[in-house]
Amino acid sequence: MNQKKKITHMQVGKYQVSPLTRSLPDGCFSAGVSIRSGRGTNTTDRVMRFTPSFRSAAAADRYATQEGLRWIDAAH
Secondary structure: OOOEEEOOOEEEOOEEEEEEEEEOOOOOEEEEEEEEEOOHHHOEEEEEEEEEEEOOHHHHHHHHHHHHHHHHHHHO
């Protein structure tokens, strides 16, 4: 099944980082991350998808989380 699955999320200052994984037809997993900030009508959600595939959902989750945290560090 080719579904997105939100595994966890973490709050980092004003940002909410939510790694996303998706199972691929070959049995591997793709990674993405949602970085949300703001509230109500001022909410911004940045979604990034990454090229590498991973052998496990946990590995994809770790990669997405690391990339989300790297983006936050670069934004400051």
